[in-house]
Amino acid sequence: MVVGTQWGDEGKGKFTDLLARDQDMVVRYQGGHNAGHTLVAEGETFKLQLVPSGVLYPHVTPVIGNGVVVDPVVLIEEVDRLGGMGVDCRKLVVSGNAHLILPYHQVLDVVAERHLGRNKLGTTKRGIGPAYADKAARVGLRVQDLLDPKIFRQKLAMVLHEKNPLLAKVYNRLPFDLDTLADQYLNECGPRLAPHIADTVGLLHDALESGQSVLLEGAQAMFLDLDHGTYPFVTSSNPVAGGACVGAGIGPRHIDRVIGVTKAYITRVGAGPFPSELTDEIGDHLVDVGREYGTNTKRRRRCGWLDTVMLRHAVRVNSLSDLAIAKLDVLDALDPIKVCVAYDVGGERRTSMPYHQSEIHRAVPVYEELPGWCSDLSGVSDRSELPRQAEDYLSFIEDQAGVPATLVGVGPGRDQFIAFSRVP
């Protein structure tokens, strides 16, 4: 399994693609098209939102699991876009139990954010929260409903009975017309997606039982998790390792390796606390060198020094077996490099994550300084070629986290990585 350990955009897509070479199946288990996973292979850049990052390999079956929320219009667009780039998506499988994101979810996401004003969460405005809310309220429509016009219309009529007055009376928005919406989704999306819709749980277990290898691809990350993140500045799903069991339909005993992806620094898009945030010229430097703009929403990402209080918490909650450290090259020109190793909360030193939100908001980072390497790492492919300072920086992260780093990224390309240590 590949999971994010920060606030997303750690480089999960790149490492998933890298690891997928030796896999039979790659499964997305939560989130939706709020995700933006970038792969750079053979000089081409692929930006994926819903399609799993194993799709570039013809031998991999990409699976969208039951825990994902699927906007069918976006999925069809993505499949067409990838097709135009020469990527064959015919093997893509989508769970019939995955919930649908429909246009009213997207409108509700936008108006709810506007209503919050200065307190807005900074969502991706993709309808993710409202779709998961409907799932929990048991009024959601599912992918399988696209194949059953009678049920689809019945459910949509029930939902619109509630959503339309909400949109019109509370938010002053136009209501949705049942027939127009039903015709569009049943006539356009249903037939296009029908060949892909299947029982993904059965498929996954058949694969496991026949000895195939399966890679689970997390979207978002630990600190955007609905339960474990910096609530309410989180997404509405469970990106943590435990979420993969629910969102893909497997038991925990099937999972033998959990790779936590961490940047060599840290970024966040959207609102919420960020103890080690840099609002100075070093922050600007990280944005420029790391090209820290959202894959989908193009928003500037907030940047800061690596935070090992967060990393240790991610190791615990996800039972990480190893780390994949991305974007080490982005630190090439910085000297010294700081790492947040503890928080000062009202004069008290904390090395583990405070659970109380006001303590996280008040946390002042305690830094250790390490010397920079001041050289270009982007061409390094072997550990023995790393400057001593870079080696020390990586060892420091391993010590702080208590788990080994097995992969280190030194550039966006598929081949720009160092196999750092053996798989534990």
Ligand code: GDP
């Ligand atoms: P994800 O959401 O976790 O898959 O990450 P994103 O794709 O949103 O953001 C990571 C960005 O960093 C992408 O533009 C990647 O191409 C890029 N990237 C990934 N690994 C590295 C690396 O090791 N070095 C550099 N310079 N860029 C990287």
Ligand code: IMO
């Ligand atoms: P990947 O998979 C970074 C953030 C949004 C916002 C919060 C809630 O590419 O790492 P939502 O639309 O999910 O309700 O927004 O979560 N967010 C992400 N930030 N990477 C992502 O995905 C994200 N998906 C959601 O910016 O702060």
Ligand code: MG
């Ligand atoms: Mg991303």
